[in-house]
């Protein structure tokens with residue numbers, strides 16, 4: 001089998017479940033700077049090479065040797081899903097955006113001019129949907145806490161400073177601004193680690209999610225520096241430590257043969273032994289990512305520490321917008337002891353016009369994927385939009401009093417009173433995000449827009465944008481309260 005050819009060899013380092021030896025690997029990265037050294041790249045048509053260079057100067061491009069050698073089927077490009085997942089296509093930019101950058105490159109502009117053009121295009125790509133750089137950053141003792149987002153009362157997101165890259169970059173990633181090197185787009189903890197004092201003071205926080213980028217690009221020592229302090233009795237209110245990661249898909253050697261793999265797994269065991277749950281929120285886009293022996297061995301080793309693996313991913317057009325991909329992926333994950341958790345809707349940022357699917361299609365994919373799979377594999381919720389107001393699940397399409405509507409529901413909301421509250425939107429076959437939807441039954445605004453509007457006026461003296469606006473950047477609160485609804 002193609003995938004096992006390079007990974008399983010005799011007599012090298014670690015034995016997997018079936019007694020085969022796992023080869024120790026070093027990760028090699030390819031970016032625009034060195035992609036022309038990749039043998040497979042030489043066989044791409046010139047147009048595709050140029051498109052990669054144009055789009056890759058605006059959006060982040062990085063792919064590693066494991067993805068290239070083991071995951072991409074080079075006989076099936078350009079439609080191969082893992083190729084689409086990691087290599088740019090020209091239509092990821094709008095034609096005018098593509099032509100603008102192409103012209104700059106063709107005329108031999110210097111780095112400064114390319115970067116200026118790139119930043120102008122990036123600013124038009126809604127770089128921070130749902131107001132992430134402003135609305136979710138908490139204030140503590142009169143100052144913002146760098147690298148934290150606190151949107152839901154019980155869950156706090158931490159963006160470790162050294163974990164803001166990934167083993168490869170996904171072409172559809174909504175966190176793309178983190179990776180393009182522009183200062184105003186970056187988001188991470190600073191050296192002061194004030195987030196720990198913040199967490200200590202906020203006893204309502206039960207879950208801490210380390211996210212990025214990918215925290216699992218950090219070495220064991222850095223991971224320990226972030227996680228071990230939370231095992232101290234001062235943080236007994238924190239019950240679950242989650243790590244959001246795509247490392248099992250993109251670099252499973254992290255848990256198997258990397259020099260500090262055992263130390264990472266010991267850290268996971270220490271968390272579990274302390275009485276807290278360690279949940280690896282694993283990002284898988286396609287079943288191909290869990291087919292390799294080393295990925296399976298990574299999952300086995302992670303689970304052997306007592307950690308749980310929960311899986312999530314958006315529906316991405318041209319990559320996994322097919323019910324059979326999801327049903328196979330969820331079924332395989334359950335066989336490996338993982339718990340399918342979320343099917344997301346692709347966010348309204350970056351190359352969303354290229355990768356998103358209409359909401360009605362997303363509901364069909366979810367419903368069809370659920371049919372015919374075991375009950376144990378039906379734990380994934382979806383399709384879910386992670387919006388400014390909270391996580392909105394599209395439960396389906398219904399007809400109420402003769403009106404065709406989307407039935408929607410908050411799974412998590414900024415205002416806990418909205419949790420699980422159903423609401424309805426007029427059916428729109430083209431809608432791809434909450435901002436495309438209008439309330440059903442003749443209402444002017446959704447109930448949460450009206451409440452958020454009143455709250456914003458009371459708090460800031462101005463009203464916040466409606467759900468029908470994509471951009472949500474607003475001034476930052478300066479009082480001592482958590483910044484948000």
Ligand code: SF4
Nearest residue numbers: 166169170173213246
């Ligand atoms: S691994 Fe996650 S954060 Fe990194 S590029 Fe992919 S989707 Fe984005």
